[in-house]
Amino acid sequence: MSQTPQRITPRIFKGTRDFLPAAMIPREDILETIRGAFHRYGFAPLQTPAFEYLEILTGKSGGEADKLIYNLAYKGGDELALHYDLTVPLARVVAQYPDQLPLPFRRYQIQPVWRADRPQLRQGRFREFVQCDADIVGVDSTLADAEIIALTAGVLADLGFGSDQRRFVILVNDRRLLSALTAWAGLDPQTELAKVCRCLDKYDKVGRDGVEAEFDRERVPAEAVHRLLRLFDLGEAAGGAAAAEKLAALGRYAAELRPALDELAALFAALEALGVPDERWSFTPWLARGLDYYTGPIFESVLPAKPHIGSLTGGGRYDGLVGRFAKRDLPATGTTIGIDRIFAAMEQLGMITERPSRTRVLVADFGPETRSASLRLAAELRRAGIDTEVYLEEAKLGKQFKYADRLNIPLVALIGPEEAAAGTVDLKRLADGRQVSVAAEDSVDEVRNLLAG
């Protein structure tokens, strides 16, 4: 071994992560659950490049998102960037292959995205993270929005979220309602909507007085603020009948809110018919969300017990986005399911069991004389669909057992000189120390038996 004059410090860029097997295995399980839900709701897979032309990716939501895009150095004169989300690439794809994608197009997409903001681990916020998107393009019916919300509720329930500390709520609102409210308050939605959204959205954090102070700081006229704050008189958010009451109350405020309220009423009715339980969603009229390309219903899911994590999923209707790339505009709605947020939340709620290996059986090695018998056993177990690994060198049995123990491998199979001579296999279950000797031809059955017990 030659001496290295200069060692390179092993490290990774802030906000990026390595997933070692113990964490990667539960992560894979979560992804599998999400993928299963996407399939069950009839979404088709899509993948797009990690980097694209910068001009495709920028300009979606004003300057805010653009600042967070990782630009790549000039390559042959082309300006490129890592994609910031999966929604813009979808809009491009829909515009680029109109003849190959029958509408309505339901697509899901699971890929990393990159954002140049400040990472915060505890909040599940990273510079590289994976988004699981489900979107429906080509339908402007609220039925599509309802499907997205039902899917979200289904995924979170499948992952084990539901009651007590694990309770989740999907907050639902509509940008058209916010716009109508802004107009009703005497402000011009064209110029003031973003500001109104920003202030209202803080309600859950700073309360009614905080929002009022925020409006004051933004120099919104007192008369307008008075009208806007009436939203909070409607009481705490809730789904089902409570949401319907809230719609009715808003309807009494002003007739110009009616169209938006009718849309929401249709959405809520669809949620009920799709079997989304009332306690899983909540009509939250002050929900605004940051991105300003939303044009209709908006939604995000949160864990009341873990407010610092922010939203686990978020989405809404964006009817103007495809039009950036195509002559013909297409309505679209969808959500992002943030697996990294979800993983962080599940970790903090004790829902993750680390697993360093998926192996079910370790076949020990006793040296050259019995090695082929051991390898034949491993091959047979594998043919039977049992995840099996062989120890790859002759070593003390203690060391081999310790290896199995460290990796949480439940069973060790032993074929030493005695077993080889007798044509048997010894199987030991580490959890309870039970060890049995079986004829070689019965080993698969006995392995299954021991793993089941």
Added chain:
RNA sequence: GUGGGAGUAGCUCAGUUGGUUAGAGCACCUGGUUGUGGCCCAGGAGGCCGUGGGUUCAAAUCCCAUCUUCCACCCCA
């Protein structure tokens, strides 16, 4: 981008008013046990005390700078 903490072994940390050779737990390796893991015992390896400068007879400890990192805000998944 704005504000506040923290940097000592692979990880979590201790280290007294500056004072001999910088420690513990966990993890790792070896042995106790050449056919049996966890528990126990013995031993071993592993440190430019983040980096650079300053004060001092003497700095992990005091001062300055710098880098890194964590937390909160903004925004978001």
